[in-house]
Amino acid sequence: MGNKKIGGIIIVHSTFVNHTLYPAYQDVDSLDKAIFPSNISLEEAYTMQHLFTAAKEHNGEKLQGYKISMTSPETQALFDASEPLYGQLTSNRVRNTLSLSKDTAHALIELELVFLVQEELSSEDSIEDILKKTTVAPGLEVPDSRFQDWFPKMSKEQVCIDGAVGGYVCYGSSKKATYEDLDNIQGRLIHNNQIIAQDSSRTVMGHPVKAIEWLLKKLSTQGLSLQPGMFISSGTFIMPKVLAAGTYKGEFDNFGTVTLTISE
Template structure:
């Protein structure tokens, strides 16, 4: 295991963030290698690889991190929540996302219609959190990759089968204690959220991996993230349903 992976895993375990720039990465390949090594540490500690999150799926977020493409992070079973405490996190944010539940293995060569047939979709919320001090949006592209795409938690509502057309222009509205915080549309996610899942399947295949049945994919945010605070968050999606996250101190 590399020193970078050891430091990131320690920061994750102790919730003691690293200073930005303390870890150096020479390439995207090296950063993903560190991500894999951090995941191996988590698995050795009893966690199970459960799914993925995809980041930088809009032009606005790509511009923030000086990127020309999305990136992905690997998430474990302990990240799936419907309630959490701020004290367990560093500097958490909240995002409005649809979550794909993969029922059949997805191939990079699959059409978007085939991917929709192989997945169910749930209303979701994602909680990004970085293992760096003052991380958003000041970390680098490689730092974000190495840190598992700054994954913190994911919340899923009831999943169902949908068509490509059903997800073409879904509106998502985020509420905190009943007050609207922000709203956005599924078109912000690479034009359509299933495009994000196809991108992931292709990215994994380029590394000799596959998007397998039983995984989840948090497909990308409809809005720029908001700082997470205590209270009850609800995301309501046109035609898809809603999901709730309770945040304690």
């Protein structure tokens, strides 16, 4: 009976992902939050996220990296969460130009450092190992949802299903970094030459590499690891801002600048 129930749940979740969620992703469509499956656990939500990624891969995309959401007490409080969430992103979600009308539905923008994996990473790696096996780049992340009026009005389980509201990532040139290099650096989000937000790397779980450490431990419980060539958008320095047309720059002390151009 238990196996039948589990099998039935997976079929229901797969139907929702393949016939509702993925078409909305493909068509940059907006769905009513009321159609979300109710009363699901976070474990089920991750299963559905992985089904969502599988649907993308079935249609020619490739898993390229991860984003980590809710890496500060402030953002966790918005979604009644006690730990971060991760989302899977495919290769075609790495972009330095976007169209508001064609590429996004309900997008925000965040200021993040992006870690690029040079050697396989697992939960057994220490913080020192993580830094030896990665390089770090200035980054901007564009969270976006398939659901209307989502921020901050969805449950953490709903956010998780939607790839942790996976939108797009943009990053610049990377370099090796030590723990001290990444500690308490200042980042600035600039829109059309005006600073619109700024804060410290300590906003991200006290230190961005701790977010990568969290991700590795979380992935290990699901039999996953990080492979060479993957990226991790490690968590926002700032509260998300609504995405608008124009030119965005992310500036990070000692880590350079990345530029994202948004057309109408």
